[in-house]
Amino acid sequence: MSDSEVDETTLRLERLIPSPPEILFALWTQPAQFIRWWAPDGYEASVDALDTRPGGRWRTTLRRSDGSVRATSGVYRIVEPPRFLAFSWAWEDESGTRGHETEVVVNFESAPGGTRLVLVQRRFASKQARDNHTNGWSASFDRLTRVAG
């Protein structure tokens, strides 16, 4: 897909990583691996839930040394090891209320010397759009992989 089709409500990051897709996929989907890279400096990451079945919940918490916490959570949509991940995403506030809900897809494509990783975060704008999307997920899959590819 061309960049011009990426509208201003979509974030797209792409990079070549000199590691195979299998290692990267495990780092995203296995709790013990996930916490090794998720936390920024000064934070400690913990995994509260990580159920990679479609519809399964994930939730992770970042704890700072001053005691403040910041959680993110969502639901897995598609899990296809070691190539493709799709999940919903929202930051939570201190009371656990989920903020603006978005959808993330991550493609792990084999490339010479490693993996071409493409991450797309899409701000689904309305509850109706999200519901439609959840219901019609398989119909949206081709479009999403084009976005991610």
Next chain:
Amino acid sequence: MADAPQLDSLFAALADPTRRAIVERLLAAGELSVGDVAAPFAISGPAITRHLQVLERAGLIERRIERQWRFVRVRADALAPVESWLSRQRRHWTAALDRLEAVAAAQTPKREKS
């Protein structure tokens, strides 16, 4: 996040391609009459009016009435919450992928030299 309801309505308004085109047109032109806004679009006047109402409720545009003419323009800083959300998320993922790459490198066997 405290800004979530505002973001939701902004993103809802911008999710529609016609409304995005209207906002882009207004960003380029400054202020336009409602008739001039509608001119390039092959949709009915009432449909344009509905789109403008959605954009106004989201705080993206404001209207001004001068005698019988109605004008619309993009509100100053209307897109700031979207841009700020976008740049925060971009920073978050860029830093996270840097860490992912470093941890993955430590787990990746060195290539055999042939």
